[in-house]
Structure formats: structure tokens, C-alpha cells
Amino acid sequence: MRFLLGALTATGIFLIDTFTMLQSSVATLYILVLVAIGDLVTSRAISSAAAACAGLTLVSFGMNHGMDPGAGALLRLVVSVTAIVLAAALIARGNTLRLSTAKALRASEAKYRDIFDTLAVAIWEHDFRAVKAEIQALRAGGVTDLRSYLVDHPEFVIKTRRMVQITDANETALRLLHIPTKEQFFSNLAGFLPETDESFAECLIALDEGWPIFESKAQVRTATGNPVDIIVALTFPPGGRGLDRIYGSILDITERKRIEGVLDRTRAELDRATRAAAGSELSATLAHEINQPLSAVRTYTDAAGRWLSRRPPNIDEALDAVNHAADAAAKAGEIITRVRRFLSKSAHERTPMTVDLVIRSGVDLVQGQIAATATTLVLNLRAGAARVCGDKALVQQLLLNLIDNALQAMDQHGAEQPRLLVETRCESGSVYVTVSDNGPGFAREACDRAFEAFFTTREGSMGLGLTMCRSIAERHDGSIRIDRSRLERGAAVEVRLPALPAE
Known part of the structure; x- marks a missing residue:
């Protein structure tokens, strides 16, 4: 349709330019023909159409002016032909740009379509x-x-x-x-x-x-x-x-959810295994903790029996031994009570206590064990009236664990003159308790792992004593450490507990 319109336009312009007496550059209207078909044909076709329009312009010029045209007519001819040529060149350039842009657009669309489809x-x-x-x-x-x-x-x-x-x-x-x-x-x-x-x-x-x-x-x-x-x-x-x-x-995320399901089941199995291990550890810990007061009960009841078997029987000494045995039995009962509270997540009783007094009463429970191993006990209690807030039985149990470890270490390695030193001091708002011995001490490679559960260097030991000590110290906002300056020259373990303000 546009080609037909272009042809009719060219015919009309030729007739007007040839058979009228208009003194203007009518031939420049041939540009309309080029514009009408410009985006439908190639650049070569545009050049051919421009040549045809210029030819029609020359034919009209020859028919109107013959061989003797005036200067004005020649000028109008030059202007018309130049306009047609320039218009054709611009339209051809525009076509080239349009085609290259369209090609680039198609390439871009193909590229992003590939990306879209292959993501x-x-x-x-x-x-x-x-x-x-x-x-x-x-x-x-x-x-x-x-x-x-x-x-x-x-x-x-x-x-x-x-x-x-x-x-x-x-x-x-x-x-x-x-x-x-x-x-x-x-x-x-x-x-x-x-x-x-x-x-x-x-x-x-x-x-x-x-x-x-x-x-x-x-x-x-x-x-x-x-x-x-x-x-x-x-x-x-x-x-x-x-x-x-x-x-x-x-x-x-189907696969991810499947893996999450596997992980959930694995966590559940691990939780069951952890609970089983925790039950085993609790049983071992309970046996370890109760062993001390039960050993004391046996020691004192044996002593009471010996006092009563004498002739005449020493009733006062026997009663004293029985009273110590009763205290040790009460200590075992306290341990059971605290285990029950722990399992039921009940809060431990926290009351102010004087550290030196707690240590003296705790040492009384292991006097029989100290005597049995011929150990010299030295108390250097310099904390005075300093107090801490906590569970008296747990703090006392911490001390007993340290003393028990020291006595066993010295006995197992055959110390000739076993010596146990318990010291306290108050410094910088904290109470320090140090238990030291002249046994084999801690090897350097074992020092860093001493507080790990079930780690031990003693045959037959469950490796829970120091673990419990650390747990008790941390429960009371304190800390526990090994004095590394005495490695392999006897052991020294220091416990720090925050002191209450002086009254």
C-alpha cells in the first residue's frame, strides 16, 4: 500500500512540476516519496528510488526549459536534486542504524532468553x-x-x-x-x-x-x-x-527439607544418646561423691568397734567415733538431696558462710583418711571472717574433692612424708583457697586437660573430681586453676570465690 502511495505521489509531483508554471522547487517534494517507502526497503533500493526521482526532475526541467534555461531555473534544479540526494542519504543512514539496532536488540533478547532459560x-x-x-x-x-x-x-x-x-x-x-x-x-x-x-x-x-x-x-x-x-x-x-x-x-528446597528432616532425626537420636551418657556420668559422679562420706562412715564405725572391743571398752571414744560416722552419713544424705534438686532444676540454697569455718568442718570429715595415709595436714587459714554466698555443702564438697585427689596422688606415688597444705586468703574482693601437696604434681601435657570430664592419670580413677570442682566454683561465680609454677613439684590447685562485702 505504501509503495502504491509512493508511486502515486511521484506521478503527481511530476505532473505538477512539468505542466504548471509554478516558479518554485516543486521537485523537492520527491522527498515525500523517499520518506513513504524509506523504512520498507534497503539502502540500495532507497538509492534507486532517489535516482528515479532525480531523473523525473531532469525530465521535467528539460520539457519546461529546453536547451536555454535561465539562471533561476538552473538554481532551482540544483536545489531540488541536492535535496533529493541528501534526503536519500539520511534515510539510508537511518535505515542502517535502525537495522543494526534491531539486530543488536534481537541478539540481546536471544542472550537474555538463553540466560532466562538456563538459570x-x-x-x-x-x-x-x-x-x-x-x-x-x-x-x-x-x-x-x-x-x-x-x-x-x-x-x-x-x-x-x-x-x-x-x-x-x-x-x-x-x-x-x-x-x-x-x-x-x-x-x-x-x-x-x-x-x-x-x-x-x-x-x-x-x-x-x-x-x-x-x-x-x-x-x-x-x-x-x-x-x-x-x-x-x-x-x-x-x-x-x-x-x-x-x-x-x-x-x-525439597532436598533441603529432606536433609533438615534427617538432621532433626539425628539430633533426636543424639539427644537420646546424650541423655544416656548424662545418666551414666551422673551415676559415676554420684558414686564418686558418696564414696567419700561412706568411706568416713566405715572408718569411724571401725574405730568405734575397736574402742568397744577393748577391755575395758572406751565408751567416750566409741561415742565420738559414732558421732563422726553419723555426720558423714548426714553428708551422704545431703549429696543425695542436692542431686535430686539438680535433677528437678530446683535452686540451690545460697547463704552467707565463713570460708575458714567451712574448711575446718570439712577437714573433720576426712581426718580418718588423713590419719590412715600418715599425711601431715597443715591449715594456714588467713581469710579470717571473710564470707562468700553459696551452698555450704557444695563448697565443702569442692574442698573435700581437692583433698581426696591430693591424698590419693601422694599415696599412689609413695610419698615418703606426705604433706597436705590448705591455705586461705582474702584479696581484691575475693577469697582464695589453695590445696597443695608434695606428690608427683601435674605433668605439663595433662595440665590443660585436668578439668575435663573422665580425664585422669591415675589408674582406677573416673576423672570426675576436678570436673566437679570446676562446676561448683563456676556455679558460685568463681574459678579454679592449677598453679603452673609448681608443675611436677607437687600439685597446687587454687579456687577463687567472690567475697561478700564486710559488714
Whole structure:
């Protein structure tokens, strides 16, 4: 049609230029012919059309002016031909630029189409225009709280879900939903999003409130009906524009959820194993802690028996031994009580106590063990009236564990003159208790692991004594350490407990 229009235009211009007496450059109107067909033909065709127009101009000039034209006529001829040539050149250049731009655009579209189709993330394109119109109609109808409206009217969510058109999808999306071709892809969101889905309601809120990005976990159905767990992210353009091309990025998390399930089961199994190990450790700890007072009970009852078997029997000494045995038995009862409180998560009794007095009463419980090993006990208690706040039985148990470790270490390595020193001092707002001996001490490689549960260098030991000591010290906001300056020259363990302000 445009070629016919161009031909008719050229004919009309030729007739006007040839058979009228107009004294103007009518031939410049041939540019209209070039413009009419310029974007339909190649640059070579434009050059041919320009040559034809220039030829018609020369024919008209010859028929009007013959062999003796005037200067004005020659000038008009030159202007007309020059205009036609320049117009043709500009149109040809424009065509070249247009064609190269179109080629680059096609290449770019092909490139990004390849990227779109080969991405590892599934992508499909949504058209939300109809949904936006429905929400605007609700607003116009007086709905002010869309979130509450969606809760009360789930049918609106189902209706709008069916209105979301799927206009494109990449190859990863096809594989995700087990669809062979794009033509067979679901036409709307309701095709693969179950009606039980709760994420789309939040998507409607995001669309209404103008969120730039909406992300949610969801579950979709494949073409075969199998569920797939996904994370979906939609990007909404500002101002509600471009709702006909809303891209959704979809990440398949089915495998991740499977692994999470495996991890959850593994954690449950580990928890059961940990509880079993904790029960075993608790049993070992309980046996270790009760062993000391029970040993004292046996020592004192044996002593009472010896006093009573004398002739005459020494009733006073026997009663004294029985009283010490009763104290040790009471100590065992206190340990059981505290274990019960621990298991029931009850709070330990925390009361102010004078450290030096607690140490003196604790030492009385192991006097028999000290005597049995011929150990010299030296008390250098210089904390005076300094007090700490805590559980008296636990603090005393800490001291007894340290003394028991020292006595066993010296006895096992055959110290000729075993000597046990218990010292206290008050310094910088803390009370320090040091228990030292002249046994083999700590080897350097064992020093760093001494407080680990079940680590021991003594045959037959469960390795729980120092672990319990650290637990008790930390429970009282204190600390415990080994004096490294005395490694392999006897052991020295120092406990620090925060002191109460002086009254």
C-alpha cells in the first residue's frame, strides 16, 4: 500500500512540476516519496528510488526549459536534486542504524532468553493486573483492613489466585513442575498452587501495600500431582507499573527439607544418646561423691568397734567415733538431696558462710583418711571472717574433692612424708583457697586437660573430681586453676570465690 502511495505521489509531483508554471522547487517534494517507502526497503533500493526521482526532475526541467534555461531555473534544479540526494542519504543512514539496532536488540533478547532459560533457579512470569483491579475495587467499596478481610473471606484469595496469569516460564521451571513444553505450562497460578496455600494471602497484602519484594515459603504441585517445597520471591515495580510482567524466582528446597528432616532425626537420636551418657556420668559422679562420706562412715564405725572391743571398752571414744560416722552419713544424705534438686532444676540454697569455718568442718570429715595415709595436714587459714554466698555443702564438697585427689596422688606415688597444705586468703574482693601437696604434681601435657570430664592419670580413677570442682566454683561465680609454677613439684590447685562485702 505504501509503495502504491509512493508511486502515486511521484506521478503527481511530476505532473505538477512539468505542466504548471509554478516558479518554485516543486521537485523537492520527491522527498515525500523517499520518506513513504524509506523504512520498507534497503539502502540500495532507497538509492534507486532517489535516482528515479532525480531523473523525473531532469525530465521535467528539460520539457519546461529546453536547451536555454535561465539562471533561476538552473538554481532551482540544483536545489531540488541536492535535496533529493541528501534526503536519500539520511534515510539510508537511518535505515542502517535502525537495522543494526534491531539486530543488536534481537541478539540481546536471544542472550537474555538463553540466560532466562538456563538459570538454575526456576522463573515464571505473572500478570497481576486483574488482581490489582480487584483489590482496588475492594478499597473503593469501603474495605480499609485488607488483612482482616482476607481472613474473613478466604474465597477472595481463591478467586484472585485464579486471576494471576502465567505468561512465561524458563526451562528450570518446566523441569521443576515436570512439564515438557512452555505451551503446556499452567495458565494461571491456581493450576499448581493448592487452595490450602497460605502464602498468596500475604502476597495480596504485599501487592496492596506496595512492597518492593515479597518472599515466602510455599508448596506447589507438579503436573503429576507431587508436592514440591519452594521459596518464592516476587519483585513488584514502584508505583504499581508493569504489573503485566512480574517475575517470580523460585528455589526448590525439597532436598533441603529432606536433609533438615534427617538432621532433626539425628539430633533426636543424639539427644537420646546424650541423655544416656548424662545418666551414666551422673551415676559415676554420684558414686564418686558418696564414696567419700561412706568411706568416713566405715572408718569411724571401725574405730568405734575397736574402742568397744577393748577391755575395758572406751565408751567416750566409741561415742565420738559414732558421732563422726553419723555426720558423714548426714553428708551422704545431703549429696543425695542436692542431686535430686539438680535433677528437678530446683535452686540451690545460697547463704552467707565463713570460708575458714567451712574448711575446718570439712577437714573433720576426712581426718580418718588423713590419719590412715600418715599425711601431715597443715591449715594456714588467713581469710579470717571473710564470707562468700553459696551452698555450704557444695563448697565443702569442692574442698573435700581437692583433698581426696591430693591424698590419693601422694599415696599412689609413695610419698615418703606426705604433706597436705590448705591455705586461705582474702584479696581484691575475693577469697582464695589453695590445696597443695608434695606428690608427683601435674605433668605439663595433662595440665590443660585436668578439668575435663573422665580425664585422669591415675589408674582406677573416673576423672570426675576436678570436673566437679570446676562446676561448683563456676556455679558460685568463681574459678579454679592449677598453679603452673609448681608443675611436677607437687600439685597446687587454687579456687577463687567472690567475697561478700564486710559488714
